[in-house]
Amino acid sequence: MSIKINSNRCVGCGRCIEVCPGNLIKRNIEGKAFMKHEKDCWGCTACIKECVVDAIDFFLGADIGGTGSTLSIQSKGDLNIWKVKDIQGNIQEIVINKKDANKY
Amino acid sequence: MKTRIMETDVLIVGGGTAGCFAGITLGKQEDVKVLMVEKANIKRSGCLAAGVNAINAYIIEGQTMQDYINYCKKDAEGIVREDLIQNMSERFNHVTKVLEDLGLVILKDENGKYVTRGKRNIKINGENIKPILAEAVNRQKNVDVINHVNVTDFIVKDGRIQGAYGFDVNHPIFYEFHAKAVLVATGGAAGLYRPNNPGFSRHKMWYCPFNTGAGYAMGILAGAEMTTFEMRFVALRCKDTIAPVGTIAQGVGAKQCNGQGEFYGEKYGMATSQRIYGTVTENREGRGPCYLGTKGISPEQEDALYKAYLNMSPSQTLKWLETGKGPSAYNVEIEGTEPYIVGGHSACGYWVDQKRETTISGLFAAGDVAGGCPLKYVTGAMAEGEIAAEALVDYIKKVNYSPIKEKNGEKKKKEYEDYLTRGKNLLTIEQVEESMQKIMEQYAGGKSTDYRYSENCLILAEKKILKLLETLQFLAAEDMDDLLRIYEIRERLIVCRTVIAHLLARKETRWHIFAENIDYPYKSDQWLKYVNSRLEDGELKIVFRDLVTGGQVYEHKN
Incomplete structure (x- = not known):
């Protein structure tokens, strides 16, 4: 389980580098973010929430059942819009209002 | 390496739950200079990075502090410090109110009362709990935060704390911190044992993998007394994703069942260790794999689980959706994790007094590094941060401080x-x-x-x-x-x-x-005592x- 940073989208703002709790993301010579320690990701998704250009996808490794789907998130006002995209490109959205508490 | 020497009244090492709450508390003492040093960035560092699903330690209506003390005692088979649990649980509801005032969403009923879950929990949206705490720290005028600096050793002289050494994790800078008093709040230790997923997903673990026992190690090296490190902690978790099971178990009332569909929970007891012991035993005796019986829950319940997990452990929701095996159609397989050393769940950590001062004068401990006081959860870590912060203020007022030039x-x-x-x-x-x-x-x-x-x-x-x-x-x-x-x-x-x-x-x-x-x-009654340790001359x-x-x-x- 880890993240994939799309370098075409990355604008090099460094927000993900700053926030990663494991100091796992670094800057490459082009000034863009890259995942240096792929196997050391905890899966907290802090970087994905921080990215303003939607350049980071989260995925599960095959060792824990991953089959190429990705998870991303966009924040719009009070809403967190989570998107799961499977390997064929089908997208499923789950919208969570930040002001709603968990039911459980 | 360049050298930076910094002086402060109070040095807080670690900006997680306990450290941040100590920082917020110390913010009320504007004449006290506080420096918080964090190896990542306090916005998302530590255990709360992804969020948390509930406030797990709260004295709800009809329950008392004594009930909480009894619960801890039972769960830890008596090896707890009742004095510590008492003054922690006294503050559960107060620190929760502070969190709510800072912006945490807590579910309320039509009468404005918190909606409870089980005997000790209240329901929240905890996705942004860490940014809320971090923003509150950053608002305190007398608290400076240095992110991305890793502290490795304490400076101790004549049994008294003097400061700490560390380095910038990105740039070649050596840091020397001089302080009148220090709060260690670096969390517990993960990654000691081979993880459940030893390959690509090796850090898909229960506890924060970036909590690597820094505070324990620094204390051990400095000769601080430590307690109950033999009480390791193992969590019962969803297989592969190592996501929490409590939300499913308590949320939709799913019970533990074995591969033959038998409910085995009651057979072994419901204490934390017993629930895992039951699962391990069922597996060993050939009745595995073990599950939480979720099959047949309603689509609404399933949807609520998807959302709850996105708010604290998103990989579980991704796994359900990706594999097409949602919890309404399939039971959720469970397993025990690798062992961790974590004083917020078990009773291991620094041997402290009621004020959370360690055996090194001027060194205080709060949260997962502090021993004797298990089942802290988020509110307990905050309570300890607050207790320690108040004691730190008293300490620096009375201490006769003379800065030393450490060679x-x-x-x-x-x-x-x-x-x-x-x-x-x-x-x-x-x-x-x-x-x-x-x-x-x-x-x-x-x-x-x-x-x-x-x-x-x-x-x-x-x-x-x-x-x-x-x-x-x-x-x-x-x-x-x-x-x-x-x-x-x-x-x-x-x-x-x-x-x-x-x-x-x-x-x-x-x-x-x-x-x-x-x-x-x-077990034997003659072992109803604490096992403590101290490093003396290398032994x-x-x-x-x-x-x-x-x-x-x-x-x-x-």
Whole structure:
């Protein structure tokens, strides 16, 4: 389980580098973010929430059942819009209002 | 390396739950200068990075503090400090109110009362709990935060804390902090044992993998007394994603069942360790795999689970959706994790007095590093941060402080530089980590041995861990990032040594799974005492202490 940073989208703002709790993301010579320690990701998704250009996808490794789907998130006002995209490109959205508490 | 020397009244090492709450509390004392040092960034560092699903420690209507104390005592089989649990639980509801005022969403009923879950929990949206705490810290005028600096050693002189050493994790800068008092709040230790997913997803674990026992290791090296490291913690989790099970179990009332569909929970008892012991035993005796019986829950319940997990452990929701095996159609497989050392769940950590002062004068501990006080959860960590912060203010007012010019600073700086200038060799950080986890897994009660160990194996483990500690001096760091990872291994090895010594010392099996001693498979009343340890002249000395029970208060005797 880890993240994939799309370098075409990355604008090099460094927000993900700053926030990663494991100091796992670094800057490459082009000034863009890259995942240096792929196997050391905890899966907290802090970087994905921080990215303003939607350049980071989260995925599960095959060792824990991953089959190429990705998870991303966009924040719009009070809403967190989570998107799961499977390997064929089908997208499923789950919208969570930040002001709603968990039911459980 | 460049050198930066900084002076402060209070140094807070670690900006997680406890550290942040201490920072917020100290913000009320504008004349006290506070410096918080964090190896990542307090916005998302520590256990709360992804969020949390509930406030798990709250005194709800109809329950009392004594009920909470009794719950802790029972869960830890008596090896707790009642004085500490008492003054922690006194503050649960107060710190929750502070959190709500800071912006945490808490579910309320039509009468404005918090909606409860079980006997001790209230329902929240905890996705942004860490940014809320961090923003509150950043608003305090007298609190400065330095992110991305890793602290490796305390400065202690004549039994009193003087400050700490560390380095910038990105730039070649050596830090020397001088302080009148220090709060250590670095969390517990993960990654000592081989993880459930040892390959690509090796950090998909229960506890924060970036909490590598820094605070424990620094305290051990400085000669602080530590308690109950033999009470390891193992969590019952969803298979593969190692996501929490409580939300499913309590949320939709799913019970533990084995591969034959039998509910086995009650057979073994419902204490934390018993629930895992039951699962391990069912598997060992051929009745696995084990599950939480979710099959048949409604689509609405399933949808609520998807959302709840996105708010705290998103990989579980991704797994459900990706595999097409949602919890309404399939039971959720469960397993025990690898063992961790974490004083917020078990009772291990610094031996402290009621104010959370350690046996080193002026060094206070809060959250997962502080021992004797299990089942803290988020509110307990905050309560301890607050207790320690109040005591720190009293301490610095009375302390006769004279800043010292430490010559050891240069020595420590050279230690860092040696790693950075040493030529690469065949030994790598990853190899040392793998070796450590293999030793702990095979000889010190890892998951693959059903958490069991024998004296002979522990003695072997001790020798091998000591040998591995010696090899650290041959590691080379290409950059500051490598240096961080070398010190994270060093911390874990130091913690491993203490864990082994404690496992050896407690000659009984008080807790299944947490300390499953093959040589002494039963518990005995003669072991109703604390196993403590102190490093003296390079030797780990074991100290036994009498239990501090109802009404008693422990105080350090200098």
